[in-house]
Amino acid sequence: MSNVRDIAEAIGSPVAFTAKVLQQLARKGLISSMKGAKGGFYIEAKTLRHLNLCTIVNAIDGNGITENCMLGLRECSEKNPCPVHHQYKHIKAGIIKMLNESMVNNLTIDVEKKLSVLKN
Amino acid sequence: MSNVRDIAEAIGSPVAFTAKVLQQLARKGLISSMKGAKGGFYIEAKTLRHLNLCTIVNAIDGNGITENCMLGLRECSEKNPCPVHHQYKHIKAGIIKMLNESMVNNLTIDVEKKLSVLKN
DNA sequence: TATATAAAGGACAAATTCATCCTATTTAAC
DNA sequence: GTTAAATAGGATGAATTTGTCCTTTATATA
Numbered sequence: 001m002s003n004v005r006d007i008a009e010a011i012g013s014p015v016a017f018t019a020k021v022l023q024q025l026a027r028k029g030l031i032s033s034m035k036g037a038k039g040g041f042y043i044e045a046k047t048l049r050h051l052n053l054c055t056i057v058n059a060i061d062g063n064g065i066t067e068n069c070m071l072g073l074r075e076c077s078e079k080n081p082c083p084v085h086h087q088y089k090h091i092k093a094g095i096i097k098m099l100n101e102s103m104v105n106n107l108t109i110d111v112e113k114k115l116s117v118l119k120n
Numbered sequence: 121m122s123n124v125r126d127i128a129e130a131i132g133s134p135v136a137f138t139a140k141v142l143q144q145l146a147r148k149g150l151i152s153s154m155k156g157a158k159g160g161f162y163i164e165a166k167t168l169r170h171l172n173l174c175t176i177v178n179a180i181d182g183n184g185i186t187e188n189c190m191l192g193l194r195e196c197s198e199k200n201p202c203p204v205h206h207q208y209k210h211i212k213a214g215i216i217k218m219l220n221e222s223m224v225n226n227l228t229i230d231v232e233k234k235l236s237v238l239k240n
Numbered sequence: 241t242a243t244a245t246a247a248a249g250g251a252c253a254a255a256t257t258c259a260t261c262c263t264a265t266t267t268a269a270c
Numbered sequence: 271g272t273t274a275a276a277t278a279g280g281a282t283g284a285a286t287t288t289g290t291c292c293t294t295t296a297t298a299t300a
Contacts (some may be wrong), residue, residue: 003276016260025279036267037275075240083236084225087218094214098207107203116203120195123246137289156297157245179260
């Protein structure tokens with residue numbers, strides 16, 4: 001259980017802004033929260049086990065990454081492609097694969113070992 | 121030689137905004153312009169032969185795509201990586217490769233054949 | 241040379257994203 | 271029960287991106 005101030009400090013992000021993001025995640029059920037003294041945010045063990053970056057990105061930004069055309073066309077598909085549709089679809093697939101395979105519980109390991117950082 | 125109105129129409133973008141983008145490209149030398157009656161924008165044959173999307177993206181948006189950390193850290197490198205640095209670097213390399221290999225003169229071929237579209 | 245046409249560029253306006261502030265609500269502990 | 275600590279959420283403000291408008295400058299052509 002961590003409070004907003006500690007989380008904001010740990011990631012080098014403004015407290016109020018961090019709070020809004022955490023609220024969004026809590027509303028979507030990706031994290032849990034408790035009000036009041038000794039309250040804060042935490043992740044259910046069961047949730048954490050399946051939590052990947054794709055779920056988080058979708059919760060905050062929607063599915064734009066997986067849906068949007070690189071050139072911004074509203075209708076861009078295999079049938080009606082923009083000039084870079086066929087090239088970009090592989091990039092997009094790679095991003096989705098990467099986000100799906102990035103499990104939060106794994107990412108934390110390197111952070112704990114100080115092999116990766118959350119702010120600078 | 122095409123004027124701003126025709127270009128804006130062809131890509132479904134506001135005329136004034138399109139003009140600003142074209143001006144930026146002209147200042148960087150990626151396209152050429154001529155003022156006055158019968159004026160407009162065009163690309164030198166020699167420039168076109170080597171013009172790829174990477175050059176254009178860099179001219180308009182800077183080198184953020186190739187430089188920026190996925191998580192927004194200012195300092196994110198092999199030595200000091202964010203939690204997804206090692207996963208994202210492959211995506212990033214793919215994007216750069218794709219942009220570098222996308223030659224404008226090739227992309228126009230499919231557009232001319234109506235195999236791809238610039239607006240909808 | 242006069243006129244019409246088109247880009248150049250500065251100033252401004254709108255929309256979106258990013259971020260803050262304040263009040264209400266909930267909870268722990270005394 | 272009172273108090274202190276913490277999230278929830280609405281309203282607001284700042285910054286950035288996106289887009290517009292208007293005047294100036296340059297060019298072709300009659």
